[in-house]
Amino acid sequence: MRMVDIIHNKRSGQALTDDEIKFFIEGYTKGDIPDYQAAAFMMAIYFQGMNSQETAVLTKAMADSGETIDLSGIKGHKVDKHSTGGVGDKVTFIVGPLVASAGVPVAKMSGRGLGHTGGTIDKLEAIDGLEIEMSKERFVEIVNTHKLAVAGQTGNLAPADKKLYALRDVTATVEAVPLIAGSIMSKKLASGADSIVLDVKTGSGAFMKTMEDSEALAKEMVAIGNNLGRKTIAIISDMNQPLGFEVGNANEIKEAVDILKGAKVDDLRTLSLEIASHMTVLAGAFSHYDEARTALEANLENGRAFEAFRRFIIAQGGDAGMIDDTSKLPQAKFHLDIKAEEEGFVAEIDAESIGTAAMYLGAGRATKEDAINHAVGITLKKKIGDPVQKGDVLVTLHADTESPENAVQKVRQAYRFSPEPINRPQLIHKVIGD
Amino acid sequence: MRMVDIIHNKRSGQALTDDEIKFFIEGYTKGDIPDYQAAAFMMAIYFQGMNSQETAVLTKAMADSGETIDLSGIKGHKVDKHSTGGVGDKVTFIVGPLVASAGVPVAKMSGRGLGHTGGTIDKLEAIDGLEIEMSKERFVEIVNTHKLAVAGQTGNLAPADKKLYALRDVTATVEAVPLIAGSIMSKKLASGADSIVLDVKTGSGAFMKTMEDSEALAKEMVAIGNNLGRKTIAIISDMNQPLGFEVGNANEIKEAVDILKGAKVDDLRTLSLEIASHMTVLAGAFSHYDEARTALEANLENGRAFEAFRRFIIAQGGDAGMIDDTSKLPQAKFHLDIKAEEEGFVAEIDAESIGTAAMYLGAGRATKEDAINHAVGITLKKKIGDPVQKGDVLVTLHADTESPENAVQKVRQAYRFSPEPINRPQLIHKVIGD
Numbered sequence: 001m002r003m004v005d006i007i008h009n010k011r012s013g014q015a016l017t018d019d020e021i022k023f024f025i026e027g028y029t030k031g032d033i034p035d036y037q038a039a040a041f042m043m044a045i046y047f048q049g050m051n052s053q054e055t056a057v058l059t060k061a062m063a064d065s066g067e068t069i070d071l072s073g074i075k076g077h078k079v080d081k082h083s084t085g086g087v088g089d090k091v092t093f094i095v096g097p098l099v100a101s102a103g104v105p106v107a108k109m110s111g112r113g114l115g116h117t118g119g120t121i122d123k124l125e126a127i128d129g130l131e132i133e134m135s136k137e138r139f140v141e142i143v144n145t146h147k148l149a150v151a152g153q154t155g156n157l158a159p160a161d162k163k164l165y166a167l168r169d170v171t172a173t174v175e176a177v178p179l180i181a182g183s184i185m186s187k188k189l190a191s192g193a194d195s196i197v198l199d200v201k202t203g204s205g206a207f208m209k210t211m212e213d214s215e216a217l218a219k220e221m222v223a224i225g226n227n228l229g230r231k232t233i234a235i236i237s238d239m240n241q242p243l244g245f246e247v248g249n250a251n252e253i254k255e256a257v258d259i260l261k262g263a264k265v266d267d268l269r270t271l272s273l274e275i276a277s278h279m280t281v282l283a284g285a286f287s288h289y290d291e292a293r294t295a296l297e298a299n300l301e302n303g304r305a306f307e308a309f310r311r312f313i314i315a316q317g318g319d320a321g322m323i324d325d326t327s328k329l330p331q332a333k334f335h336l337d338i339k340a341e342e343e344g345f346v347a348e349i350d351a352e353s354i355g356t357a358a359m360y361l362g363a364g365r366a367t368k369e370d371a372i373n374h375a376v377g378i379t380l381k382k383k384i385g386d387p388v389q390k391g392d393v394l395v396t397l398h399a400d401t402e403s404p405e406n407a408v409q410k411v412r413q414a415y416r417f418s419p420e421p422i423n424r425p426q427l428i429h430k431v432i433g434d
Numbered sequence: 435m436r437m438v439d440i441i442h443n444k445r446s447g448q449a450l451t452d453d454e455i456k457f458f459i460e461g462y463t464k465g466d467i468p469d470y471q472a473a474a475f476m477m478a479i480y481f482q483g484m485n486s487q488e489t490a491v492l493t494k495a496m497a498d499s500g501e502t503i504d505l506s507g508i509k510g511h512k513v514d515k516h517s518t519g520g521v522g523d524k525v526t527f528i529v530g531p532l533v534a535s536a537g538v539p540v541a542k543m544s545g546r547g548l549g550h551t552g553g554t555i556d557k558l559e560a561i562d563g564l565e566i567e568m569s570k571e572r573f574v575e576i577v578n579t580h581k582l583a584v585a586g587q588t589g590n591l592a593p594a595d596k597k598l599y600a601l602r603d604v605t606a607t608v609e610a611v612p613l614i615a616g617s618i619m620s621k622k623l624a625s626g627a628d629s630i631v632l633d634v635k636t637g638s639g640a641f642m643k644t645m646e647d648s649e650a651l652a653k654e655m656v657a658i659g660n661n662l663g664r665k666t667i668a669i670i671s672d673m674n675q676p677l678g679f680e681v682g683n684a685n686e687i688k689e690a691v692d693i694l695k696g697a698k699v700d701d702l703r704t705l706s707l708e709i710a711s712h713m714t715v716l717a718g719a720f721s722h723y724d725e726a727r728t729a730l731e732a733n734l735e736n737g738r739a740f741e742a743f744r745r746f747i748i749a750q751g752g753d754a755g756m757i758d759d760t761s762k763l764p765q766a767k768f769h770l771d772i773k774a775e776e777e778g779f780v781a782e783i784d785a786e787s788i789g790t791a792a793m794y795l796g797a798g799r800a801t802k803e804d805a806i807n808h809a810v811g812i813t814l815k816k817k818i819g820d821p822v823q824k825g826d827v828l829v830t831l832h833a834d835t836e837s838p839e840n841a842v843q844k845v846r847q848a849y850r851f852s853p854e855p856i857n858r859p860q861l862i863h864k865v866i867g868d
Contacts, residue, residue: 008606040605043477171474
């Protein structure tokens with residue numbers, strides 16, 4: 001088998017055989033196939049696509065290219081969630097305890113990563129003492145006892161995906177649906193969950209800007225999951241503005257805790273309940289969505305969800321006092337209100353710009369070496385559809401410097417107003433694979 | 435400017451700016467742009483194409499990436515020819531003297547190369563004493579005195595093309611018309627001719643198998659040439675069987691010399707006259723094609739064309755006795771007739787298989803280090819359309835071993851017969867850019 005022939009076959013629009021795909025992934029991981037052949041191959045896939053069989057085989061081969069995590073020590077049906085990423089997305093901190101509160105085990109592996117704010121792990125580290133590095137035995141034990149644990153991703157998960165993604169990033173081949181889907185799903189597969197709920201974001205602040213693209217990605221991922229024996233559902237949710245009101249690290253934990261304590265923050269609570277309901281149905285804890293939804297809403301009201309979060313924090317060494325009283329979470333030195341200079345209705349809040357402003361404040365990392373400042377962040381006071389009077393506070397910046405000019409400017413760029421009333425965007429656009 | 439953005443622009447179907455194309459060629463030649471970005475870029479061009487402006491700029495940038503040959507010391511309008519390659523193509527040995535016989539200077543640079551038989555230079559070296567390495571001054575002097583000289587390609591012509599071609603070969607991106615056209619034309623431009631006549635082969639034995647592809651390539655090359663100020667014409671000629679009757683080295687020289695002495699070998703003579711007529715018209719020696727054709731046919735009859743060849747051979751130190759009496763050219767030890775085992779009409783002669791048989795005999799090189807055996811080769815006795823009786827000689831092999839079994843087998847595979855009469859293939863399909 002020669003790589004040049006495999007590239008040629010894909011370039012000509014042929015479906016590749018399982019062996020051809022495995023030959024590529026194995027050879028590329030080992031370094032036998034050079035980057036230049038992989039790059040031409042990725043571009044050929046960009047133009048010719050892959051059918052569901054090819055995509056499933058590619059995903060499996062990438063998942064098998066390194067370590068795979070064995071969660072068989074955990075009792076019960078393990079269900080995982082994944083979001084394609086957005087600004088203000090702290091859904092994991094609500095969904096994890098919610099699902100655990102229904103008795104379904106959640107064994108969450110998360111990363112740090114670069115971006116506007118920290119990753120799941122970084123945000124959790126706003127809580128003093130919380131330890132995310134632990135042995136596999138300890139991780140399994142916490143999940144078995146408390147139904148929820150979060151650990152940092154260790155080991156060499158899907159190295160083929162890591163290597164390919166880095167290559168795609170510099171060869172303009174990121175935006176190919178089978179490759180994006182395979183990349184996400186290979187890591188989920190290697191992480192060992194039995195079922196997966198995907199939150200595919202759509203809109204100006206999402207990786208996929210249009211419903212069409214978002215739906216294509218969602219369908220592809222659901223097909224891969226089901227093809228490889230994992231029950232998979234994808235929710236397409238709106239990312240035309242940040243999710244919830246808080247963007248940062250400690251303040252995002254606070255917002256999640258508020259909801260776990262029963263607060264009714266509109267979009268964030270709704271999306272969390274939607275995802276958690278599907279997860280618990282997939283796990284078999286409830287027989288259908290409505291039953292799950294009713295039970296989980298009750299668990300937000302009756303304190304069980306918060307209690308599940310609290311037990312997890314304590315089990316991993318965290319200071320529960322900081323979530324009992326979220327004012328004890330890290331606080332920034334300065335709080336700067338940005339006020340409306342015109343009146344009207346909020347028409348747009350560019351999530352990308354809000355995220356960048358948060359990064360300017362120190363909430364995220366531009367390079368791997370950067371430290372996260374857990375205290376800083378942004379609180380939105382007005383969201384799309386809200387009426388605004390001149391002088392109303394749009395946003396409060398939590399900063400450790402007195403006048404964070406570049407962040408202020410970014411926030412101002414993010415808001416657009418309309419003289420006419422504006423509808424709030426629909427939050428849940430579609431559920432695929434239900 | 436970032437290469438990833440240039441790849442992205444092409445991938446999205448945009449026309450690239452002149453600066454983007456130059457940035458790529460300069461960066462890639464210097465090694466600043468890595469092979470993997472170039473490979474993804476080539477594949478994007480394969481799918482999205484390039485317009486005539488882009489292709490011209492690419493070609494010019496490749497021509498400018500290394501040395502360019504200054505032929506300004508040669509008096510008169512310099513006209514070059516190029517063939518996309520086929521089996522039995524010894525047209526250069528006829529066209530060169532023909533054009534020279536009309537007083538038009540032909541300064542031919544040729545290569546050796548790998549393949550079924552030797553390149554132009556290798557074939558000429560069948561003539562004892564002929565020297566193809568010489569100073570530029572001597573080359574110019576021979577052309578000025580005798581109107582014809584042939585020199586080995588020296589120096590670093592179009593290194594960007596050399597590097598890109600090697601990459602395309604292993605990334606399944608050879609077959610992109612703008613890239614093929616740019617590759618050929620960049621070397622022609624760097625070689626300094628004022629006008630160019632291209633012989634684009636079409637058919638089973640050609641790089642381009644279909645008329646559609648051949649015409650697309652011809653049009654692209656003509657557009658590039660004219661775009662960059664070189665008068666360019668392309669002839670699309672048939673390569674559904676070897677050209678002429680001889681395939682090898684010394685025997686190809688012999689066939690060419692026979693034609694220069696007035697022999698009427700059908701397809702070879704006709705194509706040579708066609709090419710030479712266009713060349714002399716482009717050079718201004720004749721006012722139109724018919725005038726050129728009549729004059730050049732006369733020069734084959736009256737000995738002027740042969741005399742031009744003879745003067746060139748002597749000027750470059752060759753033994754003219756070997757062309758005066760071609761039986762003095764290197765001769766193989768054995769001559770083996772391959773006879774028809776059935777009767778009918780010759781329907782196909784796979785040029786590729788005939789070429790491979792010639793290489794098996796030792797007429798070509800499989801690797802750069804191989805030596806050429808000038809004496810061996812193949813003489814076709816039957817061509818497409820010829821009636822054949824059982825026992826008729828189809829082919830004579832000239833070999834230095836007594837039973838060259840693999841060559842015999844390849845020749846047998848090449849021939850297909852039909853019980854019904856078969857038309858001879860049309861030789862000249864089209865002239866582009868006239």
